[in-house]
Amino acid sequence: MKVLSEKEIGLIAEKKYVLVDFFADWCGPCKLLGPELAAAAGDIEALGVACYKINVDDCNAFSIENKIQFVPTVILFENGAEKTRFVGMKDKNAIIDFVKSNIG
Numbered sequence: 001m002k003v004l005s006e007k008e009i010g011l012i013a014e015k016k017y018v019l020v021d022f023f024a025d026w027c028g029p030c031k032l033l034g035p036e037l038a039a040a041a042g043d044i045e046a047l048g049v050a051c052y053k054i055n056v057d058d059c060n061a062f063s064i065e066n067k068i069q070f071v072p073t074v075i076l077f078e079n080g081a082e083k084t085r086f087v088g089m090k091d092k093n094a095i096i097d098f099v100k101s102n103i104g
Helices: 006-013 028-046 060-065 092-100
Strands: 002-004 017-023 049-055 073-078 081-087
Touching (some): 002 006, 006 017, 006 060, 028 049, 028 092
Parallel strands (some): 017 049
Antiparallel strands (some): 017 073, 073 081
8 A cells, every 4th residue: 555645645536435544653553454454455446446545644734634533544535535434443354344335
């Protein structure tokens, strides 16, 4: 999953569906969720959903704009606007199910 810089945030609005993992390098739960998201990314992208990561410390303004209070937070964007989110841990299959149940 590509980590977006502040300059690349516009990529979120370029596709119909985008899944974004808001994380921090110092966050223990983020380190657990990361591999699960990476494992799910291929299946999610096969559904037509782009997958990105955003470091909340590097993209602070965008994180505040999206009301990120806890990490990890994963947001599913539809046409550049938040559709739904989850906070905390999910395994690969639960992440795929989360996406499937919120697109289409």
